[in-house]
Amino acid sequence: MTQIIGALSEIADSYDALFCDLWGCLHDGRQPWPEAVAALQSFRKRGGQVCLMTNAPRPNRHVIEQLDRMGVPRDAWDLVVSSGDAAQEAMFAGAVGRKIWHIGPDKDEGFFTDIPPEFADAPPITRVPLSEAEGIVVSGPFDEETETPEDYRARFLLARERGLPMLCANPDIVVDLGETRIYCAGALAEFYESLGGKAFYFGKPHPPIYDRARRLMDLPEDARILAVGDGIATDIKGAAQEGIDALFVTGGLAADAFGPDVENPDPVALAEWLSVHEQAPRYAIGRLR
Template sequence: MTELKFPGGLSEIADRYDAVLCDVWGVIHNGRAAFDAACDALVRFREGGGKVCLITNAPVPKQQVIDYFEPLGVPAAAYDDCVSSGDATREELQRRKDQVFWRMGVNSRWERDPFLYEGLDLSFGEPEEADVLLCVGLRDSLNDHPSDYADEMRPGVDRNIPMICANPDKQVRIGGKLHWCAGALAELYEDMGGRVIYPGKPHAAIYELAIARLGTAAENRGRILCIGDSPTTDMRGARLQGFDGLYVGTGLKEHGQDFQTEVADLLADYGEIATYAMTGLRW
């Protein structure tokens, strides 16, 4: 196993990579404001000739992700393209457009939710008539708990309906609070005996889409670096897809002073590895 390295900044390793696949929430912003040092690191990497594709498990098409960047202070110069779990999910939905979908977790207060399936002309129905369960998230991501949905999901398990999980993340930090995501419901669905399809990280579909969008600069997997704050999505995805991984500690977990020991223990707890780790992305 490769020994975990702790570079002082991205500049120390940038010349080893042609492209970066960088997580969004928890790495370049926290849902309230951009992390300026992280954004600057990506800008400088691109100025040196590298390409950057932002890769996020947000259950919306990329345009809805990008629309939030300017108000948060994320500069357009920090990335070449963006790919979301919503993008990969739409491709899966398109392949199943003749089936009946049962929606779970669509919150009418979130105007972005319909963008996930807008223009696909899908048919929606109740659990007893559906072919597929489309899980977008919890209706109240802060106050609900995934276990609250067990009884609601039971008909899908009993009828052997596959779930499409539009966001494999289990939790995300918004400001200073952790919110539950669709991945937590998907985990429960599997524990109950159900089958789940994951278009997003750490599974292959979203990475292949990101590589396609970056083009020739991303053909050599050994020259691609994945950056993220989650052992179970970002670092696991990097390992499964054959990329190097850089773990940053600005997202889900609050780290103390002994960052190196904490990260090593954290990765070991999840049975994952990373090539590098930093307290936060910086140049």
């Protein structure tokens, strides 16, 4: 049964490292939550390592720049690993061809321009119109604030008929930007699959992003890892598949399901909701603190 806790410090001594989600746990897309920042700083002071693990579809340098702009202090984390890192490796290795139709906003430009050193001599990736493409890379809608997956139906049907594979750089379905809910790349990839297309995923809950984090953190096989996140189908499912404990932040995407007090989820509502979603994280908390 999932144990509801009041603070990360109650269980911190049981873990060597955190795989902590960003959006919905550490910040709301515009500003960080001070108590979440303090919780990560305290964990590191105890000797633990913190990997900020995000499904952002950009290389980690761009994620770090965003965190700096928000005012997240560098002493709250050791490493940032993004879905963009893992997906970018696959793209430059040729997973969906070399002529790519890119679906995504301008802010994801770095996915193509920041070439990892190990692929500096690889054949170039060229972005082309759909009619010339060998494959698709989706990092999000072109217009995050107005578009839905349905807006892509005609183009996706054409891509499916041509047998174009899709690389999804962010498996998240939706995120909340302040008070506004927006669709992510995962929603578009899921819609493409529903139309008969083939999509590949590299962020949570899929193994590549966890493998990259363990490798870069140089964690021993017996390291005690806790995944922290608000996404039941990404953070929590991914932790279960990796065989690591999870702390479910109920005050994120699913906050409305657990009663009027975001800081204190209703235990009965939580148990019923988790049962419906067939997940059983070891711990739950209203907000990371």
